[in-house]
Amino acid sequence: MSNTYQIFLISDSTGETLDRIFLSLKAQFQNIEYKVNSYSFTRTENQVLKILDIAKKEKNPIILYTIVDNSLAKFLTNKSDEKKIPCFGVLGSLILNFSKLFNQKASHEPSGQHALNEEYYDRIEAIQYTMNHDDGNLLNDIGKSDIILLGVSRTSKTPTSIYLANKGFKTANIPLVNQKSIPDILKKEPQNFCVIGLTTEAERLVDIRKNRMNSLKETKTQDYTNLEKIKKEVQDAKELFKKYSWPSIDVTRKSVEETAASIIKIHDIYISKKNG
Template identity: 40%
Template sequence: MNRLNLHLVSDSTGETLEMIAKAALAQFDDPHVSRHFWPMVRSRQHLDRIVPELAANPGLVLYTLVNAESRVRLEEHCRHLGLPAVAVLDQVTAALESQLGQEAHGRPGRQHSMDEHYFKRVDAIHYTIAHDDGVGYEEWEEADIVLTGVSRTSKTPTSIYLANRGYKVANIPLVVESPPPKALFGLRHPLVVGLTTAPERLVQIRRNRLLTLNETTETSYVDNGRVKDELQFARRMFADNGWPVIDVTRRSIEETAAAIIRLVQDRSRRDQQIGGVSKPI
């Protein structure tokens, strides 16, 4: 199989471009791809400096350049080198212009501007880090989302991912011998979500965790019967409190977070319908 050189050229951080490329590549079976990442390309001089790399590693060029002069120059270089170049956001931007009845501003990195949403995300990240692993129960009511589940059910990485989406998240481990603070059961503002997984998968994850810590002693932490009891304990708690449950066995962190965000949005819609509020979500 031929190896593809994939050049990602952006006039901003390139985060959006990387996510698009990753999503597209996920549709192929083990593609042999060498990624060449070119962020913050905002000048003619910078653009010209990467041309030798394009020539030395011919392949597909994906770009998000909003400056017209930079776009034209990159496209000219690609035509000269015989390389396909795709402006990945053009069709979406054009469709939005048509529907919104206005032209796009065309300013590099505009989605990363330090506006209200930016500071909301920073605040969410600070809150989430400060309320990891059951810490700060006095402030759980301030959270948007509270994740709970037994050890190694992806609570912390899911929390951090959600925080980067602007949600304040607290996560609480469930331990049979040490019930969580009573504050968990009286929360009104946050959406409490239970995370669970298949016992076999959980044992495997815990064993791998112990290996990274150079711990080879067998303990109840990885005992099959014990793990099943823990998961049953957690499921009873979820059911008794009417908390929605997400099985993370075959889900990536992104997929789990997406399911949680849908739950938050569904609850928001229900609250608005009950309150007779018609503003968009």
């Protein structure tokens, strides 16, 4: 049996979480070769089926996933079982499962890439929290967030959140459709949370949304890519941020790293005022 394993990393977000955790995981096993196949923004059953069809054709396929939607995660695991493809959620007991699969004991030593210390586990906790609170999910415990990002669709909320999570910040992001999108607790106590708005130029947003729809071969209402409608979305968002005195960042010409750096500065100021 070949020692080369085809690793399929399936994420409903950017996939950065899987990349980092798998990097630490594979350092626990010696003399094992890997070929990694990454699939980010996997959010439909049709996408899952296409990936599994590819995986089934490979030798020694293994699936690792981070999918927040329980029904889609269950669909993935059930279909993987039917095709007899090992499939694991990355936040389970991965080292034990891989040890059995490879018939090799894990070294239980910190990997060369990440030291498995308290800071590392805090970061993993932040990543899990952020994934669970992506795109407006689990708003009932949003008070546990370090940072809350608001913005209309396609303003880089998810990748920015994941980047911040890898820095150790528990980050929730909420798509801004109208004032009803905002949890009541944020409107009642707007300054008791580190809320930051993300905005962008409407013209740029049209292109991003069209490219997004084309890449996923999905359709939305015409309003989603209508320039005048988007201008109103962006303006309404800016007025909302001003109403509640929430700082905002224009991400039009910023990389995720630049946006995150600005957010961290705002968070530091927020903490200083809170503790001052």
